[in-house]
Amino acid sequence: MVGSTPLSVLNPFIIKKVINGCANEMEVRKLASDDLLIETVNLAQVKDLLKLCNFNCYDVEPKIPHSMNSCKEPEEAIEFFRRHSVLPSEVYCPDCQEPCKFRKDKHQWYCGRYKKYGKTKKRVQCSFCVSDYKGSFLDNTHLPAWQIILFINHWIQKFWNHDVIITCLKWSSKTSVDWRSFCSEVTLSWLQNQPPIGGPGIVVEIDETFFVRAKYDRGRDLRDVWLFGGIERVGKRFFLVPLVKGNQVLDRSAATLVPIIKKFIRPGSIVNSDGWAAYRQLADEGYTHRVINHKEVFVDPDDPTINTQTTERLWRDV
Structure with missing residues (x-):
């Protein structure tokens, strides 16, 4: 259907x-x-x-x-979680160091291999068994x-x-x-644990956007929050950082943004940004920095690869 x-x-x-x-x-x-x-x-x-x-x-x-x-669980839902790495695609036995077999009816991974017992010729079966949901939020x-x-x-x-x-x-x-x-x-x-993106020769677009939200989603008590982020143009890996620290809203100065960039974007990346003053020192931080002046154009007429259009789609999704 x-x-x-x-x-x-x-x-x-x-x-x-x-x-x-x-x-x-x-x-x-x-x-x-x-x-x-x-x-x-x-x-x-x-x-x-x-x-x-x-x-x-x-x-x-x-x-x-x-x-x-x-099955008690529709297998399509289980496979959806598996495709998105919520559930494992394979499990290795910690004793035998070999891949386990999967019992679909019980949603368990088990080893079941036979190995020698001590110095005797007796062979015993490995009893290692673990739930398919172990360590996931289905556990x-x-x-x-x-x-x-x-x-x-x-x-x-x-x-x-x-x-x-x-x-x-x-x-x-x-x-x-x-x-x-x-x-x-x-x-x-x-x-709090986003991995860094980019790398030598990889184009990363960065930008900030402004959010206004009602506190606790009700009333007229509004809190204004800046969100800073970056996204790889090709790989589409990204990071997002709310510019807040506790109850304090951070500014968008170089002192705030440059450490975030150095944490989440690997050196050698090609960084595309607008003309915000906080980005001016990126060339001195190990990046190839390309600037597009949004007051004039959104895509460089001489080099169309200089733009931040991918970040605009990122904000739309957010």
């Missing part, structure tokens, strides 16, 4: 319009806008499927026939993997709604709160 990847990504804020027949084609397409999860979608079939779901968009995944099998949870995917998809949406999770996924309030906190902790850990 859905392309080659049958995991559904549905926007609960558009779904009711689709069911009522008043959504346009663009809004229908937004129901499957995440390229990570869905490759192709038959819009007519999506509309028909939604009509069967009693306004509950999270019921759609179990209604996709290809996802229904005898010690009884929630189906497909529900976790749908929860994360909703969590990263612009408009978070706690009641949607409770109503649609049938989770308790405590479970929803715990998983939202957990996702926030994972995001914070990623921000």
Whole structure:
């Protein structure tokens, strides 16, 4: 029913319009806008499927026939996590130093090799066995993997709604709160441990953007935050750094930005930026620095490779 990847990504804020027949084609397409999860979608079939779901968009995944099998966890959801390195593709036995075999029915990796016991000719079987979920955020949870995917998809949406999770996924309030906190902790850990990007001859575009958000997502208490980031033009690896320290909002001076650049961009990189004064010393820091003056043009007419267009798409995604 859905392309080659049958995991559904549905926007609960558009779904009711689709069911009522008043959504346009663009809004229908937004129901499957995440390229990570869905490759192709038959819009007519999506509309028909939604009509069967009693306004509950999270019921759609179990209604996709290809996802229904005898496993407790739909294998498509498990394989999605595996493709994105949440679950391992291979495990090595710490005793035998050999790759383990995978038991799909129990979601376990086991060794099972026979080896000699001491100096005797007796052979014993290696008993090493580990859960497929060990060390991942699926460890010690009884929630189906497909529900976790749908929860994360909703969590990263612009408009978070706690009641949607409770109503649609049938989770308790405590479970929803715990998983939202957990996702926030994972995001914070990623921000604090991002690997450097770039390298000799690799083009990295850098830029800053300005965010205004309501504190705790409500009221009129606004906090203004600058976000600084960079992205490889070809490899698309990137880093993001909020210019805040505790409750203090940092400025965009060279004293603030240059140490961040040196931390997250490897020496020898070709750095494209606008004409902000804080970047002027990058040539002295081991980078090839190319500048585009955004007050005049966004792409250098003499050398079209000098631009920061990739960072604009990065801000759009953020």
